[in-house]
Amino acid sequence: MMRNLKLILALALVLLCGSLENPTAQQAPEKKTDPFPGWNQRVADTKLDFRHYYPLEEVNATCEMLVKRFPELLSMKEIGRSYQDRPLYCVTLCAQKTGAHDTKPAMYIDSNIHGNEIQGTEIILVTIWYLLRNYGHEEWVTRLVDTRTFYFVPVVNPDSRHLWFATPNNPHSLRGNHRPFDDDRDGKFDEDPPNDLNGDGRITMMRRPDPNGDWVLGEDKRIMVRRKPGQPGEYRLWRSEGIDDDGDGEINEDELGGVDLNRNFPVGWQPRYRQWGAGDYPCSEPEVRACVDFISSRDNIAGMQFYHNAARMILRPPGSSSDSGVTPREDVRVYDRIGQRGERIIPGYRYLQTHDGLYEAFGTQIDFGYLGLGRFVFTNELWGGTSHEVDGIPGDGPADTRDWHDEFGNGRAYIDWKPFKHPDLGDIEIGGWDQFATRMPPAELFIEEGFRNALFTLKHAESFAELEFVSVTAEPAGAGLVRLRLALKNKGVMPTDSAMAAQRKEDTPVEVSVQGGQLVMAGLSDETFTDVRLQKGRIETLKIPRISSEQIQYAELIVKAAPGTGLKLTAHHPRAVDAATSVKTP
Amino acid sequence: MRRLLLLAALALAPCLCAQDDVRRGFDQLAQAHPTHLKVEKLPGLENGAFSATIRDQAVSGNLPCVLLVGSLHGRERTAAEACLQVAREILEDKALRDRLSSCELVIIPCLAPDARMARLHGVALPFDDDRDGKTDEDGPSDLNGDGVISQLRVKRKGGRYVAGASDPRILIEAAPGQSGEWDLYWEGKDDDGDGRINEDARGTITLANDWSIRWSDQQPGVNRLMMQLAETRALAEFLMRKHSLVAGFQLRGVGAGPEFAEGPKAMGKEDPLERDKKVVAALKKMWGEEERGALKGEAEGAGNLIDWLYESQGALAANLYLATLKTAREKEEEGEDKPPVKREKPTEEEQRQAAWLAYTPADYLEWKAFKHPQLGEVEIGGWRIDARCNPAEADVQAGANRVAGFLKSVLGATPRLEVSKVEVENKGDNLYRVRLNLHNAGRLDYRTKFSADKRIHLPLFVSLSDTKEVELLSGTRRQKHENIEAGGTATFEWFVRVTNTATQLKFEVESDRAGKLSHSVAVKDCPAITTEDE
Incomplete structure (x- = not known):
């Protein structure tokens, strides 16, 4: 274990050396040409610093700064307001010169729906920065940006992010939003939250020696572990620092907020008695309503990524049930390809189905995205957890995690226990994990994990359906008509629509249109063009149902066009990269 | 026009x-x-x-x-x-x-x-029922200009509908294995040229x-x-x-x-x-x-x-x-003492239509021939589109x-909370066990059992007011109770020291359903507790 830890330390130091300087200047490729006037310098001047976590105000200011500096690619709009009337922003990254944002397949990425799960926001900033920096230089990035749109919602729960940074908290507090909620059902709301008793600016834990307690000291005397059955207890432990604010004999039993926004989505929603934190009804919370309205009104969103913490997982839907009888096999295969690629991109992360791999959850983003709209969606649980070992990185237990923090967090992660005179409990000790520990890496180490996650998301976007005319032939059909025979391939990893979308009737056909002639008849065909099934109804375009991953669809069109005419064919699907080709009539 | x-x-x-x-x-x-x-x-x-x-x-x-x-x-x-x-x-x-x-x-x-x-x-929400990118573009229409949208039927061997056994005017779905005679639509045509009729109406x-x-x-x-x-x-x-x-x-x-x-x-x-x-x-x-x-x-x-x-x-x-x-069958049999005659029972749908036909005959129009722009020779008539939804005006x-x-x-x-009784047990030295009885005088439970079990709403709360004359020695000052059945009573107890027997005991009941209720009584006016806890 120690050998592995040393290896980790060495690796981390190498990374640190590469990122502590201005990361932009340090890593800028040489001999770049500007995609837009002054672009490289503008990127260099951003001086984004990923060695700290961003309070809400800094997130918003950074987004505004980026949008102002890079208007060629970025725009920003308010998509709704939070319970406390803070704006929810969406930053759109779109190369206007290749089309408006809603004409291209889009990747939707959001973060910080749980107020304490913060670092996905920084990953979004890393993602934007990476795309800006490499646009016009890295071929795959340039192509990605030219052919796709990215919608970023860096903070879904702005009220909690604001307060999580602005007031003392622990790693787990302020998960929900700020709608007052009566956790202890005493008719009062949010009246007994944790308190920073010793005034050190954080909420840690409290312990008191007690032979009847359920906790004992671990091998490392700072770490508390549950006593084993039959083992005498040593301590009573309160997981949050605080007092009995409302005099009901309980401590910290009614904290601030709230509804768990990630249980308030309108797919598979269950009432509070079945799903804690569900809210009064689906979309009762303005933050969720804003996201649902935004996403469900954009039929170009092909993929979604939600950032959470912790436990190093790449989660796919469903969250409310097992796959059996729910998830079509074809979709599982697509998820597996993207998810398993993610495991390679982000070592230490496990690709799992949410319900079976983590827990059952109702009314979640991930089910909304997939079971509701049929889009391919992932939730990444960043950092943390005790299942860290891939080549031993960074350890396999709480003590290892603490060592990791001691070494890299300069002792800031674990606060030593100190005596305190408690008004209700008498002599106690206060100490334990810092607010920024356990659920996120020390800020100096964020960049690698942040970049790897950003890369996974970009690869997800790269997996979208992409249409390509493999072949088009034209032959005379008499009476001024031309018979076109075409093979249209979806070369993407993802189908044009998931099988779930088809089941939910959320699918859209690929439309092939012809310019330069009048489409008279159209039909889908087999590979040999012997079995042509004519399209019913009015023939304005050829409509092709869902094209699976890397599959070819054949079709025959009868077009009225003069000999020698150049016909332009386009294939369009709102969630696929479109294709165009031309053919000359004989 | x-x-x-x-x-x-x-x-x-x-x-x-x-x-x-x-x-x-x-x-x-x-x-x-x-x-x-x-x-x-x-x-x-x-x-x-x-x-x-x-x-x-x-x-x-x-x-x-x-x-x-x-x-x-x-x-x-x-x-x-x-x-x-x-x-x-x-x-x-x-x-x-x-x-x-x-x-x-x-x-x-x-x-x-x-x-x-x-x-x-x-609702009046535009919706794309047929998922063709257009909303509400192909709904029923008044083809024959009679001011009413009714039904449209097309004679076709192998169609989906047959005439009812009890009344040939009624069209019902053919049974499995039975050959149908009619296709049936709401009056309308293919407005958007997609080969279908009325597939994207308004307000679906x-x-x-x-x-x-x-x-x-x-x-x-x-x-x-x-x-x-x-x-x-x-x-x-x-x-x-x-x-x-x-x-x-x-x-x-x-x-x-x-x-x-x-x-x-x-x-x-x-x-x-x-x-x-x-x-x-x-x-x-x-x-x-x-x-x-x-x-x-x-x-x-x-x-x-x-x-x-x-x-x-x-x-x-x-x-x-x-x-x-x-x-009609039920009506027929009303008042008859003899057992019902055994005969082939019309389907539920046929009975339903027949009942409506008898109830609102004006909502059923006579079938009339019509030349349909897409379907050719058809008949228009049958039920008005908004029939079979509302009672007759007289009803x-x-x-x-x-x-x-x-x-x-x-x-x-509806539930009605009342403080039915405050009882005390004198323990000497001005010490009293105090019991308040809260009664639901309504004929409905304070809340449903389902709501109480699932904790959908808050319980009700009863507090003994904090006054100088009443010192709370034991018991929770503000107590909660989940539910009181219709006609039932819930009890709340405190152990107190009072200044003297003239001391007023003051109580407050808070509830989602009944708002706030205050009650006050002197110790000396309270009857003695005679029973153990319920």
């Missing part, structure tokens, strides 16, 4: 009190009864929807609330006007006046008045199945996602602010009733619904005997309002119908009266 004729016919149609008239009627009632009726716009909606609250307006705070929602199914338009008659009946009942200081009736005649006015089945998304309990995307007429319609959200938000809902009723057109929400099917061994079923049985008695053989209303389907009111709002909930309809008033009578009974039965 055809459009004008159609509009004229719509204006003259029976039982079609316009929404403006309903609102005007409520406003006039409010003017006549300013102390007991308040009419307000329903927040969050700009479609003319409003709520009418009947209670003693001088009384502040929460009161046990009974809700009546009309015309949720768009074509059941008479429910909205019946709501006005229900309100009038209740406000003009002087015997009920006193009761309205301790309970309230909230009436929402129609959540989607714009859709009601447009005679839509659902219904409010009736938009609610989150057991919502299903397989339910016909359902929106893409649950509870996303503005009307649904508005009612949900309205009720979120009203935790005093005791019972909620949806007023419908024709069917047997009342139909109560029954809760989820699988509740385990200790079924919390058993208690609620007893309460429901008592409510059914209030409604009165149901006519034998009455046809049930159209099935509500998944994601309906009454399941939502019961399972999400913790209220007793039911559909009430303005009129019942009996099959609306009677139905409204019955509903009003029922609601009066329910209002009279």
Whole structure:
């Protein structure tokens, strides 16, 4: 274990050396040409610093700064307001010169729906920065940006992010939003939250020696572990620092907020008695309503990524049930390809189905995205957890995690226990994990994990359906008509629509249109063009149902066009990269 | 010209009190009864929807609330006007006046008045039923210009429909193995040239199945996602602010009733619904005997309002119908002592149509030949598109009266908390064990058992006030209690030291349903505790 830890330390130091300087200047490729006037310098001047976590105000200011500096690619709009009337922003990254944002397949990425799960926001900033920096230089990035749109919602729960940074908290507090909620059902709301008793600016834990307690000291005397059955207890432990604010004999039993926004989505929603934190009804919370309205009104969103913490997982839907009888096999295969690629991109992360791999959850983003709209969606649980070992990185237990923090967090992660005179409990000790520990890496180490996650998301976007005319032939059909025979391939990893979308009737056909002639008849065909099934109804375009991953669809069109005419064919699907080709009539 | 004729016919149609008239009627009632009726716009909606609250307006705070929602199914338009008659009946009942200081009736005649006015089945939300990128572009139309949209049938061997055995005018689906004779449509044509008729009509998304309990995307007429319609959200938000809902009723057109929400099917061994079923049985008695053989209303389907009111709002909930309809067969057999004659029974659908045909014959039009632009020789006639939804005009008033009578009974039965007794046990040296008995004098439980078990709303709280003369030695000052059954009593105890026997014991009861209740009594006036804890 120690050998592995040393290896980790060495690796981390190498990374640190590469990122502590201005990361932009340090890593800028040489001999770049500007995609837009002054672009490289503008990127260099951003001086984004990923060695700290961003309070809400800094997130918003950074987004505004980026949008102002890079208007060629970025725009920003308010998509709704939070319970406390803070704006929810969406930053759109779109190369206007290749089309408006809603004409291209889009990747939707959001973060910080749980107020304490913060670092996905920084990953979004890393993602934007990476795309800006490499646009016009890295071929795959340039192509990605030219052919796709990215919608970023860096903070879904702005009220909690604001307060999580602005007031003392622990790693787990302020998960929900700020709608007052009566956790202890005493008719009062949010009246007994944790308190920073010793005034050190954080909420840690409290312990008191007690032979009847359920906790004992671990091998490392700072770490508390549950006593084993039959083992005498040593301590009573309160997981949050605080007092009995409302005099009901309980401590910290009614904290601030709230509804768990990630249980308030309108797919598979269950009432509070079945799903804690569900809210009064689906979309009762303005933050969720804003996201649902935004996403469900954009039929170009092909993929979604939600950032959470912790436990190093790449989660796919469903969250409310097992796959059996729910998830079509074809979709599982697509998820597996993207998810398993993610495991390679982000070592230490496990690709799992949410319900079976983590827990059952109702009314979640991930089910909304997939079971509701049929889009391919992932939730990444960043950092943390005790299942860290891939080549031993960074350890396999709480003590290892603490060592990791001691070494890299300069002792800031674990606060030593100190005596305190408690008004209700008498002599106690206060100490334990810092607010920024356990659920996120020390800020100096964020960049690698942040970049790897950003890369996974970009690869997800790269997996979208992409249409390509493999072949088009034209032959005379008499009476001024031309018979076109075409093979249209979806070369993407993802189908044009998931099988779930088809089941939910959320699918859209690929439309092939012809310019330069009048489409008279159209039909889908087999590979040999012997079995042509004519399209019913009015023939304005050829409509092709869902094209699976890397599959070819054949079709025959009868077009009225003069000999020698150049016909332009386009294939369009709102969630696929479109294709165009031309053919000359004989 | 055809459009004008159609509009004229719509204006003259029976039982079609316009929404403006309903609102005007409520406003006039409010003017006549300013102390007991308040009419307000329903927040969050700009479609003319409003709520009418009947209670003693001088009384502040929460009161046990009974809700009546009309015309949720768009074509059941008479429910909205019946709501006005229900309100009038209740406000003009002087015997009920006193009761309205301790309970309230909230009436929402129609959540989607714009859709009601447009005679839509659902809401006025543009929707792309056939997923061709266009919304509402191919709905039924008045082809023959008679001012009515009815049915259209095409003679075709192997068609889906056959003439009914009891009445050849009735078309029913052919049985498996049976060869059909007709294809049947609503009157209309292929407006968008896609080869289909009436496949994308206006107002197809219904409010009736938009609610989150057991919502299903397989339910016909359902929106893409649950509870996303503005009307649904508005009612949900309205009720979120009203935790005093005791019972909620949806007023419908024709069917047997009342139909109560029954809760989820699988509740385990200790079924919390058993208690609620007893309460429901008592409510059914209030409604009165149901006519034998009455046809049930159209099935509500998944994601309906009454399941939502019961399972999400913790209220007793039911559909009430303005009129019942009996099959011809049942009518025939009425009063006969001899056993029924054995004969082949018409299908349920045929019986239903036959009953409607007898009830509202004017809603069935004679079939007439018509040259259809796409289908060729067809016949137009049969049922009007909005038939079989509403009671005959003559029955609306009677139905409204019955509903009003029922609601009066329910209002009279709503939970009513009273401090029935404060007892003390003298332990010497001015030490007393104090027991307060809180009684529910209503004929309905304080809340449903389902609501209490699932902790849908808050419990009620009873506090012993903090005064200099009363020192609390043991017991929790503010105690909570989840539920008190109808006619039941809950006890709360404290151990105190008092200054002397003249000391006043002061108590406060707080509840979602009944607001605040204060009670004060001198120690010397309290009877001695004679029994052990209940």
